[in-house]
Amino acid sequence: MSVDYAVVEFESVSKIYGAGDTEVRALDGVDLRIEHGEFVAIMGASGSGKSTAMNIVGCLDVPTGGTFRFRGVDVGALEANERALLRRHYVGFVFQGFNLLARTTALENVELPLAYRHVPARERRERARAALAAVGLENRADHAPSELSGGQQQRVAIARALVSEPSLLLADEPTGNLDSAKKIEIMELLVRLNRTLGITIAMVTHEPDLGAFVSRVITFRDGRVIDPGELPPSRPPTTLAASAPRSAP
Amino acid sequence: MILLSLVMALREIRRNALRSFLTMLGIVIGVGAVIALVTIGQGATTKVQADIGKLGNNLLIVTPGGMRRSSGFAAAKAFEKEDIEAIQSDVLGVERIAPTVSRQALAVWGNKNWRTSITGTTSVYLDVRGYEVNQGRKPSEAEFASGQPICVIGATTAKELFGTADPVGASVRVDKLSCEVIGVLAAKGQSGMGQDQDDVVLMPLRAVQRRLAGNNDVGAIYISVESSRSTTLVRDRIDALLRDRRRIAPADESDFSVRDMKEIAEALSSATGALTGLLGAIAGVSLLVGGIGIMNIMLVNVTERTREIGIRLAIGALASEVLLQFLVEAVVLSMFGGILGIALGLVASYFATSSLGLPFALMPEILMLSFGFSALIGVLFGYLPAHKAARLNPIEALRHE
DSSP, X not given: OOOSSOSEEEEEEEEEESOGGGXXXXXXXXXXXXXXTOEEEEEOOTTSSHHHXXXXXXXXSOOSEEEEEETXXXXXXSOHHHHHHHHHHHEEEEOTTOOOOTTSOHHHXXXXXXXXXXXXXXXXXXXXXXXXXXXXXXXXXXXXXXXXXXXXXXXXXXXXXXXXXXXXXXXXXXXXXXXHHHHHHHHHHHHHHHHHHOOEEEEEESOGGXXXXXXXXXXXXTTEEEEOOSOOSOOOXXXXXXXXXXXXX | OHHHHHHHHHHHHHHTHHHHHHHHHHHHHHHHHHHHHHHHHHHHHXXXXXXXXXXXXXXXXXXXXXXXXXXXXXXXXXXXXXXXXHHHHHSTTEEEEEEOEEEEEEEEETTEXXXXXXXXXXXXXXXXXXXXXXXXXXXXXXXXXXXXXXXEEOHHHHHHHHTTSOOTTOEEEETTEEEEEEEXXXXXXXXXXXXXXXXXXXXXXXXXXXXXXXXXXXXXXXXXXXXXXXXXXXXXHHHHHXXXXXXXXXXXXXXXXXXXHHHHHHHHHHHHHHHHHHHHHHHHHHHHHHHHHHHHHHHHHHHHTHHHHHHHHHHTOOHHHHHHXXXXXXXXXXXXXXXXXXXXXXXXXXXXXXXXXXXXXXXXHHHHHHHHHHHHHHHHHHHHHHHHHHTOOHHHHHHOO
């Protein structure tokens, strides 16, 4: 993929909840870029603003100030339905609690994003099987989540995020509910997907030891980025009209 | 998109088979009740119309005693033989005329007795009332005219007095009069007014007058009108004639009434029709309650599946797609309920009408109507929960425990 804009770009983004005395600044002037092919970890204590940042990155939420661009598009200017379409076509989600549909087979869970893309049933099934194979669960396709271990459930969730070939795989505490052996298994899977398939991954975590697996760690504190991590080799600045005046980080 | 929603809805309904069934039960019972009650009511209306139709629409019944008398019992003066003759000869349009005199009496045969209605009349009566003789024979006009002690008995009377024995030729004692049974009438069932028309003994008029009543009074008079004549016109003429003969001043109310079978038929049909409408409306209320039941369960469903909705929204479902999914689920549930309800209603009304002896008068439009109505209820009562689901914020929905 050769594109000349960042997957994710924050320009003095702030998010303020409430007003007046009850005002809460969840994000306070954040600048941030995530380039294609990166695997970044977003770290910080709870209340540091990392979850708010993730919601904005995932196009689930919009900033109250500044500009957030996803693949060069100003998401703040979009309608809720347009953001849903961005998620549908470009974002894959992996959640801490797996969030699979109960009493629905692994295969059907993985097929779900493709169903919303109106992919024909047969192709849906083939691609879902391929995604399950990519996470090593081809033999568990017909099992319901309750028949799978936590690690297996999370791999199904990763397969579901992968199946639509997203520009960005967004993982919110993907190992939070797993023991350390399963943690390593999932992290290795994510690293492999990043390296072999070139999928851009942003992962929110509060576990510092997971930083070892990723290419960059972005650290949040009190709604600000206190450490953007070691930057990847510089790229030419974006030339997309939508994102014209902008200072390179 | 509809197809996808339909597939998802069917999957969800199958997954929660028991709950889905309980949810649609309200609609099943509502639709079933509407169909059963309307069909039974329609059967009753049809039966009433058919029964009255058998009597003929051109029948007038003249009875002594006014409809709204206040001056007491003596006013119900009986008719006389001369009144019959006057009607027959003076009123244009009268086809046949059957004077009757009726009383309750005890009929005895062997060691059995049965209290029944004894009617003395002429052979014309059998024709205008539509009685057929199916055992023995019909008495001739001459036998009726002579006043011989003979009788034909109704099916109920035959059963009660004779059981399985053959009544024809037997001698039955009615009060102090002994008479020979020469025929048994074919069963007619209940009249439109709910009387058993088979619980009768018919005798020559003069036999009853002389031997049982001891006078020459005539009670009700049955008159068939020539089919080319207006029954209303003939009725008015008879009314005027009898008022004159009975010397009723123009300002006074009549002490007799002339009723037109057609009017009675219309009154009865409209009464049973109104009753059918009322029953249908009550059943419709239960259909409405069924709809509220669906709304209730769908609201619980949305709350229970908040996380699922969050997942779908995060994955890229549009609010309209979530709305459609839940709406389709409610509509499919209520339409399934409608189909089951139609089946229930058909079975119930079939058995009810056959056990009540009513015709199974199914109106196809009531099937279509109640099915359409159940689908409409699905849309109406499914919309609110579906709207609630579609308006969820994905972030909060995902956080929901």
